[in-house]
Amino acid sequence: MAESGKVEIVGKPVQDLVLNSENQPKNYIYKEGGGGFRDAQDDDIPVIHLHRLSSPSTAQQELAKLHHALNSWGCFQEYCPTVYRKYKAETEVIIKAMTNSLNLEEDCFLNECGERDVMFLRFNYYPPCPMPDHVLGLKPHADGSTITFLLQDKLVQGLQGLKYDQWFKVPIILDALVINVGDQTEILSNGIFRSPIHRAVINSEKERLTVAIFCLADSEKEIKPVKNYSEIYFQYYHQGKRPIEASKI
Ligand SMILES: O=C(O)CCC(=O)C(=O)O
Numbered sequence: 669m670a671e672s673g674k675v676e677i678v679g680k681p682v683q684d685l686v687l688n689s690e691n692q693p694k695n696y697i698y699k700e701g702g703g704g705f706r707d708a709q710d711d712d713i714p715v716i717h718l719h720r721l722s723s724p725s726t727a728q729q730e731l732a733k734l735h736h737a738l739n740s741w742g743c744f745q746e747y748c749p750t751v752y753r754k755y756k757a758e759t760e761v762i763i764k765a766m767t768n769s770l771n772l773e774e775d776c777f778l779n780e781c782g783e784r785d786v787m788f789l790r791f792n793y794y795p796p797c798p799m800p801d802h803v804l805g806l807k808p809h810a811d812g813s814t815i816t817f818l819l820q821d822k823l824v825q826g827l828q829g830l831k832y833d834q835w836f837k838v839p840i841i842l843d844a845l846v847i848n849v850g851d852q853t854e855i856l857s858n859g860i861f862r863s864p865i866h867r868a869v870i871n872s873e874k875e876r877l878t879v880a881i882f883c884l885a886d887s888e889k890e891i892k893p894v895k896n897y898s899e900i901y902f903q904y905y906h907q908g909k910r911p912i913e914a915s916k917i
């Protein structure tokens with residue numbers, strides 16, 4: 669389990685990583701069905717957990733306050749500039765760690781996202797349903813973000829990730845935020861970091877509330893893999909290498 673003061677990133681099939689306080693990646697992943705943390709393996713669900721930096725319950729309190737302040741949709745920058753800045757800073761730590769782990773220049777993903785990045789917050793409320801097998805809270809999808817911070821309900825589990833055509837429960841870890849890689853990071857990294865398919869299921873007796881913060885690139889920016897195929901084509905051609913291999917990073 670993460671020690672206080674550490675940022676941990678867990679999961680992702682090709683390049684699993686966890687960050688320690690120096691933002692150095694090391695492999696470590698949460699095991700479904702108990703057993704705590706262990707080394708990442710190929711068949712792990714590509715879900716990422718972030719353990720809060722200093723005060724573990726801050727996120728919970730902060731987001732509870734936001735619940736009162738906003739309706740079901742809110743644009744972060746406009747309503748909550750302080751919280752926006754804080755999550756933006758954390759987004760930058762995570763994205764830079766990802767690029768470092770790929771031996772890329774650490775700002776290259778962030779530069780692609782542009783100056784006018786966007787952060788949206790959504791509250792998901794799932795009322796109880798006596799026939800949970802017949803309804804879904806949120807249908808299978810991948811987030812369209814760079815990354816998504818998800819604060820899970822403290823008591824009621826409901827988030828599931830898809831891996832090899834099977835649904836896995838994402839465990840509730842108190843005082844932790846779940847972080848999903850979104851489609852924009854999958855595109856930027858040329859598929860190395862994958863945006864997991866996930867869904868939310870309904871509980872037969874209890875309501876469930878979650879908060880999702882979606883970080884998105886500037887909508888004017890065209891999102892593309894950071895290594896540009898046409899720029900490297902001749903360099904690789906002359907070296908007798910296949911350029912397509914290089915553009916996969
Ligand atoms: O409520 C959940 O557990 C999942 C929420 C989610 O995936 C989303 O809002 O995109």
Ligand SMILES: [Fe+2]
Nearest residue numbers: 809810811866
């Ligand atoms: Fe989602």
